[in-house]
Amino acid sequence: MSYSSIKVTTLTPHIGAEIGDIDLTKPLSNREVEELHEAFAAHQVIFFRDQKIDHEAHKALARHFGDLHIHVGPSTESRPLPDQPEIRALHFDETSEKVAGERWHTDQSCAPIPPLGSILYIHTVPPDGGGDTLFASMYAAYEALSPHMKTYLQSLTATHDGRRAFGPNAPINSHPVIAKHPVTGKKLIFVNRGQTSHINEVPPEESEAILSFLYQHCARPDWQVRFHWRPHSIAFWDNRCTHHKAIWDYYPNVRSGFRIQIKGTQPPIAA
Numbered sequence: 001m002s003y004s005s006i007k008v009t010t011l012t013p014h015i016g017a018e019i020g021d022i023d024l025t026k027p028l029s030n031r032e033v034e035e036l037h038e039a040f041a042a043h044q045v046i047f048f049r050d051q052k053i054d055h056e057a058h059k060a061l062a063r064h065f066g067d068l069h070i071h072v073g074p075s076t077e078s079r080p081l082p083d084q085p086e087i088r089a090l091h092f093d094e095t096s097e098k099v100a101g102e103r104w105h106t107d108q109s110c111a112p113i114p115p116l117g118s119i120l121y122i123h124t125v126p127p128d129g130g131g132d133t134l135f136a137s138m139y140a141a142y143e144a145l146s147p148h149m150k151t152y153l154q155s156l157t158a159t160h161d162g163r164r165a166f167g168p169n170a171p172i173n174s175h176p177v178i179a180k181h182p183v184t185g186k187k188l189i190f191v192n193r194g195q196t197s198h199i200n201e202v203p204p205e206e207s208e209a210i211l212s213f214l215y216q217h218c219a220r221p222d223w224q225v226r227f228h229w230r231p232h233s234i235a236f237w238d239n240r241c242t243h244h245k246a247i248w249d250y251y252p253n254v255r256s257g258f259r260i261q262i263k264g265t266q267p268p269i270a271a
């Protein structure tokens with residue numbers, strides 16, 4: 001893929017690219033937006049450095065990809081801004097008992113239409129390092145399954161129970177175990193440790209064994225990229241084909257920023 005208006009540096013063979021030669025504090029040209037869409041589809045998570053964006057620039061970037069998603073479910077470790085529920089603060093310090101996203105997960109997979117993607121901007125990082133985020137490619141995880149396992153999983157669906165992450169009254173929805181990305185058409189594994197409770201069509205013991213295998217498989221380092229935050233960095237992940245996990249190794253130090261999610265366009269498609 002060749003890019004004429006932005007610089008795209010691939011970080012691993014399976015997932016992740018850093019985007020340079022772009023200023024997200026200013027309006028973007030059509031060409032920049034087009035190339036961002038291409039890089040996003042190709043690399044599944046794209047990273048930006050040294051972008052001191054305000055809430056308006058953050059929302060403007062998200063809106064180039066769709067409407068803004070509002071969190072479903074009663075509570076989590078991130079907090080909506082009082083006047084802008086589509087922006088959530090992720091602020092953790094010496095008073096925190098938990099942080100958002102410590103388990104491998106897909107954001108809001110319990111929703112009938114999970115978000116298309118999430119854009120996390122971190123302005124304050126812990127002074128001694130730490131607070132990295134891991135991302136994993138569910139395309140690569142799918143491709144590495146044996147042909148027998150691919151056939152077995154192909155027609156199954158699983159329940160995504162929001163109560164696992166967000167407490168009582170969170171949504172519960174079923175999605176295909178193997179989904180097809182609506183833009184790239186590629187197949188991917190669509191179950192995650194954070195929210196998937198069971199596979200619907202098989203007995204509970206079988207579901208537990210298969211999900212346990214899949215969670216370990218999806219978390220293999222072979223298809224991961226690890227992002228080390230600096231102040232004013234951004235990670236923008238495709239929530240339809242990745243898992244991610246936040247590392248909380250910086251207590252009692254502060255890590256702080258804001259996250260916006262983009263509305264999905266359709267429920268996950270059976271592959």
Ligand code: SIN
Pocket residue numbers: 090100101102107118120132133244245246247259
């Ligand atoms: C999340 O799961 O959205 C949080 C990710 C992070 O804080 O790195």
